[in-house]
Amino acid sequence: MRVITVNKPASLDNLAVSETADPAPGNGEILVQWRASSLNYHDYLVANGSLPVVDGRIPLSDGAGDIIAVGDGVTKWQVGDKVMSAFFPNWIEGHANKAKTLALLGDTVDGCAVEKSCLSQDSVTAIPKDYSYAEAATLPCAALTAWRALIVEGGLQAGDTVLVEGSGGMSVFALQIAKAAGAYVYATTSTDDKFEQLKSLGADVVINYKTDPKWGVTINKLSGGGVDHVLDIGGGTTLANSVDAARFGGHISLIGILGGFTAELMLPKLFTKQMRMTGLSVGSVEMQNAMVRSINISGIRPVIDRSFSLEELGAAFRYQETGKHFGKIVIEY
Structure with missing residues (x-):
């Protein structure tokens, strides 16, 4: 199989890019053939x-694909099921702690830039109904x-106000989730074309x-006095403005370090x-399952900017580097 x-x-x-032998699932493990991945700043x-x-x-x-084999003791999945990865494969439920977040896919443990992987049956979730592999791999x-x-830490309610910054994958998803929940959304950008794209997705003010x-x-x-929720992605270049934008008692999620x-x-x-500030890094398998259930109801679809092949991973990162993308960059195998 191919691996990067x-x-x-x-x-x-x-x-x-090289070739390596196919793995075999052990007890409680599944063998997944990845069909797509997507790029994140991490x-x-x-x-x-x-x-x-x-x-x-x-x-x-990130990865989405099919289960092609199961090991002994697997009860949650069958061959042919379509699944997607979990950023923290050992953070299944409950609050985060060091033990649950030591394993980080594509960083402290091997990730999805490979055709096949063995994973614990607990470390994947189903993909949303009618999603393509490429769409699922963005999630x-x-x-x-x-x-x-927005939902877990922020407790977003219909009628709340939200600020999303920029037009990368996380910010576009935040806009879509907020609008699906009935929120009023402010967004920031630096270009006219992205201005129009944000408006077309439902941003009320750009x-x-x-x-x-x-x-x-x-x-x-x-x-009229600040927004309820701010998703800060820039750190050094955005946080002062994020604080100014938030209301009395508002919530700022510290997510990115782009600045x-x-x-x-x-x-x-x-x-x-x-105000309240929450530093956060992705979430648990339990949260991912809840998100999938919500997507199945709301019907939101990812915004995919461009697709590359696995062998073009370096070129995909170069494109990400330009900052010209709107939404997600996908790798299809």
């Missing part, structure tokens, strides 16, 4: 060497992060953050507004 590995010195030009940091991983690590945390990281931020560097203050005024690993804050603003 991150070899030292890690770089996008050093992603090695995958990019693994592939380009920004995050330290062992030599020969198989990257990519495990980006969509589940948005779901957890702000150009390049022409309005104080966009947080603007959104606070437009919303750097550190950020400066005026602490009195946090105290005065008595």
